[in-house]
Amino acid sequence: DAKTTQPNSMESNEEEPVHLPCNHSTISGTDYIHWYRQLPSQGPEYVIHGLTSNVNNRMASLAIAEDRKSSTLILHRATLRDAAVYYCILRDVIVGRDDKIIFGKGTRLHILP
Amino acid sequence: GAVVSQHPSRVICKSGTSVKIECRSLDFQATTMFWYRQFPKQSLMLMATSNEGSKATYEQGVEKDKFLINHASLTLSTLTVASAHPEDSSFYICSARGTEAYTFGSGTRLTVV
Numbered sequence A: 001d002a003k004t005t006q007p008n009s010m011e012s013n014e015e016e017p018v019h020l021p022c023n024h025s026t027i028s029g030t031d032y033i034h035w036y037r038q039l040p041s042q043g044p045e046y047v048i049h050g051l052t053s054n055v056n057n058r059m060a061s062l063a064i065a066e067d068r069k070s071s072t073l074i075l076h077r078a079t080l081r082d083a084a085v086y087y088c089i090l091r092d093v094i095v096g097r098d099d100k101i102i103f104g105k106g107t108r109l110h111i112l113p
Numbered sequence B: 001g002a003v004v005s006q007h008p009s010r011v012i013c014k015s016g017t018s019v020k021i022e023c024r025s026l027d028f029q030a031t032t033m034f035w036y037r038q039f040p041k042q043s044l045m046l047m048a049t050s051n052e053g054s055k056a057t058y059e060q061g062v063e064k065d066k067f068l069i070n071h072a073s074l075t076l077s078t079l080t081v082a083s084a085h086p087e088d089s090s091f092y093i094c095s096a097r098g099t100e101a102y103t104f105g106s107g108t109r110l111t112v113v
Helices: none
Strands: A009-013 A018-023 A031-038 A045-050 A061-064 A070-075 A084-092 A107-112 B004-007 B010-013 B019-025 B032-038 B045-051 B067-073 B076-081 B090-097 B102-104 B108-112
Touching (some): A009 A018, A018 A031, A018 A084, A018 A107, A070 A084, B019 B090, B032 B076, B076 B090
Antiparallel strands (some): A018 A070, B019 B076, B067 B076
């Protein structure tokens, strides 16, 4: 399985941008990069995903390195509600192959008021 | 978007009793659902993959006679913790795969006393 590496924890001030890094040096050509986050006492929620190009949605932006061996989730203006554990996960684009999600430890993001 | 409803959100039971947790996909059909368990301060651990109309696939080390999974329809999967003991106390989370991303239930906090 292609694995990802993330820092255990990060801290940011409220209303500042946050850049959450993820290394995935063994990524294959058919792996999408997915980000999920888990707020306290809740199930994970989808944040964003991408394959090669940078992606933007209402929650965040995803910047993908040209060689695809790393990516960065960007929260443009963090709020206290963004305090969560963020998981970077690789998912094969071919449905049925490597279908399940195996979670790593993720990055625990602390937001300082 | 895709919604997964999980019930109950919280249950307390006596040691030796069985507990059933339901996971429903509300606006889409899910031929495959996933069950996770999460202990405090730890990541999600995949327990089993639930397949509609067939037997579940359990991860290594997960007792299939202890954690009974039934996926009788395209919108409902159930996890029954048989003869629960205090060490089974945990946060259980189900998930279903949508067209592009996974959707997670809100989780069930099980406390066995």
